[in-house]
């Protein structure tokens with residue numbers, strides 16, 4: 001049998017039939033904040049992110065400070081066969097009642113200047129991984145009394161954004177995927193929530209962008225911990241759409257394109 005990259009588990013086998021939450025992209029940023037928030041709620045965790053990014057230490061730290069079980073899978077989710085192997089192992093050993101499709105990458109670059117791999121990595125990470133994790137874990141989720149899927153999108157899904165191009169398009173996919181899945185699972189015990197997030201100071205790239213946008217950037221800012229807390233609370237209330245930065249969301253909704261698109265285009269150009 002193909003073994004997924006470095007599946008690490010801490011704790012006794014009896015834990016394994018308890019219920020778990022799966023978080024993709026859990027080693028840093030918003031995914032790490034989700035893990036901390038669920039640990040605070042004493043929820044067992046299955047964490048997934050790239051190898052050699054301190055996921056094991058983070059898992060051990062959560063386990064030593066909370067009465068929970070933590071399983072870590074270090075793997076590259078751009079490979080479908082690796083997701084299939086991990087989810088097979090999860091389905092055989094653990095009951096999953098919560099899936100957070102958080103993993104996502106982006107950036108601001110001129111499309112004429114990027115390598116092909118830049119585009120395919122965004123598509124595989126943001127779009128394909130979300131669809132494959134959901135498909136492969138759905139039977140497990142639907143087997144629980146009550147279960148939840150939370151898909152992480154962005155305000156970027158609500159407007160065209162030059163120099164980001166593939167990223168907003170990938171988040172628009174998440175938006176329609178979630179809304180469609182929600183309708184399809186309407187009469188089941190599995191709820192599907194979509195979170196539209198605005199700027200958060202997670203990685204260096206995001207922090208740089210926020211600094212670049214000055215006062216306006218800081219005005220709409222939210223911490224990853226606050227965002228995670230609000231998303232989890234609303235997901236457990238089975239809210240279909242969760243808008244975290246409501247001021248930014250409202251602005252994008254009500255300001256007409258002829259005003260907002262030139263402003264956003266200038267802002268995106270400044271990010272280059």
Ligand SMILES: NC(=O)c1ccc[n+]([C@@H]2O[C@H](COP(=O)([O-])OP(=O)(O)OC[C@H]3O[C@@H](n4cnc5c(N)ncnc54)[C@H](OP(=O)(O)O)[C@@H]3O)[C@@H](O)[C@H]2O)c1
Nearest residue numbers: 025026027028029030049050053076077104154199200202
């Ligand atoms: N930050 C923002 O301003 C913002 C705004 C709106 C929406 N969002 C969305 O929020 C989500 C989280 O973003 P973030 O800012 O927290 O990102 P981040 O700080 O860059 O963290 C990304 C996480 O995903 C993991 N990851 C990346 N590529 C992977 C791969 N190929 N295989 C496995 N794991 C991988 C990283 O693992 P490693 O640590 O191993 O690299 C890391 O744990 C994304 O979906 C993003 O689009 C973010």
